[in-house]
Amino acid sequence: MATIKDVANAANVAVSTVSLALRGDPRVRESTRRRILEIAQELQYRPNGAARDLKTRRTETICVILHDLGGPFYSELLLGIQDVATANDYNTIASASIGGKNGSAVRWLLERRVDGVIVLAPEIDNETIIRAAGPDLPVIVLDRDLVAKHVYSVRVDNEQGGYKATRHLLEAGYRDIIFVSGPADTLDSELRYRGYEMAMDEFSAKKSKRFDYMGKFTEEGGYTVGKVIASQGTLPEAVFAANDEMAIGLMRAFGEKGIQIPRDVAIVGFDNIRISEYVRPALTTVRQPMYDMGSVAAQMLFAALAGSSDLNPVTLPAELIVRQSSVRGMYV
Amino acid sequence: MATIKDVANAANVAVSTVSLALRGDPRVRESTRRRILEIAQELQYRPNGAARDLKTRRTETICVILHDLGGPFYSELLLGIQDVATANDYNTIASASIGGKNGSAVRWLLERRVDGVIVLAPEIDNETIIRAAGPDLPVIVLDRDLVAKHVYSVRVDNEQGGYKATRHLLEAGYRDIIFVSGPADTLDSELRYRGYEMAMDEFSAKKSKRFDYMGKFTEEGGYTVGKVIASQGTLPEAVFAANDEMAIGLMRAFGEKGIQIPRDVAIVGFDNIRISEYVRPALTTVRQPMYDMGSVAAQMLFAALAGSSDLNPVTLPAELIVRQSSVRGMYV
DNA sequence: TCTACGGATCGAAACGTTTCGATGTGTGTG
DNA sequence: CACACACATCGAAACGTTTCGATCCGTAGA
Known part of the structure; x- marks a missing residue:
């Protein structure tokens, strides 16, 4: 060559x-x-890119580390990041966090093959991120509770989102509302629950306990929980699921038991994944501003790259999207 | 540092x-x-990764170039690729082809920052690929009609898929079947049309012409075409849409006109995107074996990396998935 | 004619590794 | 006691760029 x-x-x-x-x-x-x-x-x-990178000590590339590439959820996020990166003449690559501690992603964090990293992957632990971040490798963490040198954070206000969703149900007249949480260790689920608590308290409604209904953040998880709920003596009036996948699983389980939504039980999800619009009845949910999140994250990254070091954490608001699954007296 | x-x-x-x-x-x-x-x-x-790469002349990384990251469609493909790559102790990164000729993706192809590339992105032209491929950079092209040195191809049998879909409709008794194509320049759409032709000829049914109904491969595109079809004097008995997105757009347009599926018109799509299962009525479609495609592509890449150079093109079969949108006399 | 100067080109060092042949040390064998 | 040998470590070259100071040349100004 x-x-x-x-x-x-x-x-x-x-x-x-x-x-x-x-x-x-x-x-x-x-x-x-x-x-x-x-x-x-x-x-x-x-x-030879490697030679150039070595000499110039810059790669003009940023890396986005995601749990799995191609999750429907990430599309917009990546778009937001890429738009900003492209405007700065930077390249964007994505890498899955599969493999965990010694997996693929870690080498992008640790071996200085990129100029900056944006991480949205719960299975990468804080320690790794802290170790990786440094004066010449800023890291933006998404939806993670972490403050450290050269690490900057962007989050969606999950608590407020949970509050909005719950309040929506309360205002529609429901009182017996249960919360179906994701896996115990996820912060997102926890925060959404806190929003739920806040709204329920405000209306003096009786909360379900944190770990009464816990699923796996997947449709299967929701389905399983749905079966459990359906087989109990009395149904709740409404269910707030910690994410859409689970909500859809719930709907399927209820459907199989002949339970009608929203007549018998109202359902609200979280995330506004694309399917939630197509499911019948269409799912009421909370939209996370993924494009904005990507865009803001990338902008912070470039600010850090340009030398700023006192970037405050950013929290973006979530938005309630009302569809049929929560509207009393509506059928499809 | x-x-x-x-x-x-x-x-x-x-x-x-x-x-x-x-x-x-x-x-x-x-x-x-x-x-x-x-x-x-x-x-x-x-x-320092760059220094190591420079010295060893290998990066132990392969790159997947996609139209847009996060398309729902790619998830499985990437999984198939990653599984093989990980088994070979290789890293996988994904890059969007946005930016076209002088965009981000090109630098992975041209600046030898990776050991091999898998391309599924129509907007990268053949010339670029041929120029990039070389003895130390094998390229696997997906769903593309290209033979060249150090370029190997994996495809899904779109023609056979189109044939299966059409034949399914014909066997259900439909004869007046129209084909809704994607943008004129896409090979996939063209091949699916050929399968349609073949089946229609076999049953001596009257084909719609290639460009009678042409949309944009998006839901919007399908919606527009649907409006046009619906406003014409007589409805066809069935529609074969070149992909699911368009099929779903069609369904929406028909729905708005009060046209019932499949009673008034049967619909078949292509791709088996996740939503197609949730849409009502659930969409009959053709599944492309995306995981297999990724896995096979990655295996070929590693074979090439290991020195083989006479790898034959591979064509994978598509699979018909029958749901309600094409089953006569079924309603939801 | 000499000097100064700007434009074009050159040469060498440096970036941070890996790798290979060379070197130095101690142990066991004859 | 000399020798060979395995073991541990070292030194230097090389990978392909970029970059900076040096050099060379021709021309304009004095």
Whole structure:
């Protein structure tokens, strides 16, 4: 494979001249520049990124670490990030956090192959992130409770979202509302529950306990919980599920038992995944501003890259989206 | 930032010893190795990936270039790729092809920052791919009609899929079946149409012309086409849409006109995106084996990396999934 | 004609690793 | 006691760039 040296030899100029020429530096005469370009083309010269990165100590690339690539949820987030990155002439790559501690993602964090990282992946632990972050590797954490040097955080207000969802049900007249939580260790679920508590207290309604109904954040998880709820003596008036996947699982379980939504039980989810609009009845949910989150995160990253170091954590508001699953007396 | 040299100095050993120690080479004594590790820890030493890549001339990373990250469609594909990559101790990154010719993705193709590339992005042109591929950068193209040196192809049998979908409708007794195509320039749509033709000919049914109904491969596109169809004098008996998104758009348009599916019109889509299962009536469609496609592509890539160069193109079969939207006399 | 200067090009060092041949040390064998 | 040998460590070159100061050349000003 041709290197810059080969090009220099073939063109009878110094290596440095080729380097300058390729970069379009005005110091090299136009005629020689054209000649060099031509020869480079002929030799199929392609620069070696690693060498350049090594020398310049910058990669002009940022990395987004996600739980799994292609989750429907991430599409908008990535778009928000990419728009900002592109505007800054930066490249964006995405990497899945699969493999955990010694997996793929860690090498992007630890081996300085990128200039900055945005992390939305619960299974990467705080310690790793703190170790990775440094003066020349800012890290933006999404939806994570972590403050550390060179680590900056952007979050969605899950608590307020949970509050909105619950209050919506309360205002519709429901009082016996249960909360179906995600796995015990997720912060998101916890915060949504706190919002639920706050609203329930405000209306002096009786809360379900934190761990009464706990699922796996997947449709299957919701389905299982739904079966349990349905087989108990009395149904609740409404259910607030910690995310849409679970809400949809609940709907399926209820459907199989002949329980009608929202007539018999109202349901509210969280996340506004694309399916929630298509499910019947369409699911009332809370939308997280994913595009904004991506965009804000990327902007903070570039601010950090530019030298700012006192970036305050940002919290973005969530938005209630009312559909049929929570509207009393509506059928499909 | 501490380098290997700093560690060597602090430990009073040569740089090469540190290098060996870190890699766990048995040549360095266990006691010194532990000492070095400890000092590295203390100094917060982190290897410089660029330097290593430069020296070893391998990155142990493959890159997947997709149209947009996070399309629901890609999730499985990436999983298939990652599983194989991980088994080979390789890392996987994904990059969006946004930006086209001089965009982000191109640098992964052209600047040798990865060991191999898998491309599923129509907007990257053949020329770029051919230029990028070389003895030390095999490229696997997905769903693309391209043969070239160091370029290998994996495809789904779109034609057979289109045939299956159409034949299914024909066997259900429909004869007046129209085909709603994607944008003119996409190969996939074209092939699916050919399958449609084949089946229609076999049953001596009258085909719609290739460009009678053309949408944008999005729900909006399907919706628009649906409006047009609905406002014409007579409805077809059935519609075969070139992908699910469009099929769902069609369903929405028909729904708004009071046209019932499948009673008034049967609908079949293509892709088996997740929503198609939740839409009412659930959409009959053709599943592309995305996981397999990813897995096969990755396997071919590693075969190429290992030196094989005579890898034959692979075509994977598509699978018909019958749901309610095409089953005569079923309502929801 | 000499000097100064700007433009074009060059040469060498540096970036942080890996790797290979060389070197130094201690142990067991004859 | 000399020798060979395995073991542990070292030193230097190389990977392909970028960058900075040096050099060379021709021209304008004195």
